[in-house]
Amino acid sequence: MATEQTCILVDAGFSFREIRQRLRQAGEDFARVDAVLITHEHSDHVSGLPMLARKFRRPIYLTPLTEAxxxxxxxxxxxxxxxxxxRISIGDFEIDPFTIPHDAVDPVAFCFHAEGLKLGVVTDLGYMPASVKHHISGCHLLVLESNHDLDMLKVGPYPWFVKQRVMSRVGHLSNHAVAEYLSAEYDGHSEILVLAHLSEQNNHPAIARMTAAEALRDAGAGGTRLVLAEQHRPTEVFQF
Ligand SMILES: [Zn+2]
Ligand SMILES: [Zn+2]
Known part of the structure; x- marks a missing residue:
């Protein structure tokens, strides 16, 4: 995310080359990135980090346990x-990292505050604890994991122990868990809700979208626009 002055990257799960290219597609330049924030050590979040770190002379933010x-x-x-x-201050941004339930050593998600706006980026969590719901209330833009459809996961190709891991309290958020949160507790405040970290094996974008859209309708949250993030191409750039 970026203001005129400050540009921050969250995680580095793509190759360095891909990261640079995607930044360019978003109208940004890697040379303008002020800081990289890391959520946790799983490879889909850090595989491009060693190469990126060779070219990057600015700070990489992470917890000591993740660093180790x-x-x-x-x-x-x-x-x-x-x-x-x-709380972390980087240029125009005030950033609140908070703990999420996931099977990494010290996983966090972030809320960003800048120019009167609040943005949340919350993926890789087994369920939605009260603390996470508290942290993400009042977001103008929320990126939220909608990882799998439970039925697709159960009949899908993963070995049973992996299925159990994904479904566990420290695994990934299902479409159903997202819908439960949206229909029962979401404040309807976000202009944009981006469903992210969708599994290619165990989810279908149409199912994730329909489940969340129904829940938003139940919640009377007609002001929230639903967007799906895809793995193989950059999501649109949201401007406020
Ligand atoms: Zn993870
Ligand atoms: Zn992940």
Whole structure:
């Protein structure tokens, strides 16, 4: 996310080349990135990090426990350590990292505050604890995981122990869990809700969209526009 002055990247799960290209497609330049924030050490979030860190002379923010799990290779990155619950200031942004239930060593999600707006980026969580719901209330834009359809996961190709992991309290958020949150507790405040981290094996964009749209309708949240993030192409750029 970016203001005129400050540009922040969350995670580095694509190759460095792909990250640069996607930034360009979004009208940004890697040279303008002020900081990279890391949520957790799973490879879909950090696989491009060692290469990125070789080219990046600005800080990479992560928790000490997550840092201990990373292999930087040849890189000698500038590291800034934070703890969940401790506010971070980077340029125009005030950022609140908070703990999420996921099977990584110290996983976090973030809410960003800048220019009177609040943006939340929340993926990789097994369920929605009250603390997470509290943190994401009042977001103008919310990126929320809608990882799998439970029925598709159960009959899908994953081995049973992986299915159990995904479904567990430290796995990933299902379409159904998202719908439960939206229909019962969502404040209707977001202009844009981006469903993200959809499984290619165990979900279908149409199912994720329909489930969330129904829940928004039940909640009377007609002001929230629903967008689906896809893995193989960049999501549109949202401007406020
Ligand atoms: Zn993960
Ligand atoms: Zn992930």
């Amino acid at each position: 799990r990373l292999d930087w290779g040849e890189a000698r990155p500038v590291v800034e350590r934070f703890q969940a619950g401790q």
